[in-house]
Amino acid sequence: MEVKPYFCPNCRGNRTKFRIIQRKAKDVQKDAFNGEIVSMGTEIPFVSEQGDTEVECLVCHYVGYEMMFIKAAEREPRVRTEV
Numbered sequence: 135m136e137v138k139p140y141f142c143p144n145c146r147g148n149r150t151k152f153r154i155i156q157r158k159a160k161d162v163q164k165d166a167f168n169g170e171i172v173s174m175g176t177e178i179p180f181v182s183e184q185g186d187t188e189v190e191c192l193v194c195h196y197v198g199y200e201m202m203f204i205k206a207a208e209r210e211p212r213v214r215t216e217v
Contacts, residue, residue, distance in 0.1 A: 136200065140189060141207035144196035149212060151192040152203070 142148040161175035179186055187200040 136204060138204050139207040139212065140200075140203040141210055141212075142191040142194060142196060143198065143202050143206040145191060145194035146206075146210075148191050148193040149207070153190040153192055154200075155188040155190060155197065156186060157188075 140149065140152055157180040158177045159180040160177050162171050163173045164170065165172055188197055189200050189203045190197045191203075
């Protein structure tokens with residue numbers, strides 16, 4: 135997870151409320167007849183081609199790769215106004 139601002143590329147309004155989704159993978163061996171798990175390996179991080187972290191917008195519930203949210207924030211940066 136990068137320390138950069140997010141902006142939802144779908145609803146284009148949310149900059150603050152998100153859920154980070156990190157997937158895990160686990161090797162299992164199952165019985166071919168009844169489907170019971172015979173042995174189970176340890177959990178390992180699941181890395182997809184586009185990265186292992188997905189983000190969900192908690193306003194519109196859109197789920198996408200983290201880089202999409204970062205790039206959307208870079209295209210439309212939030213300007214801090216001092217009064």
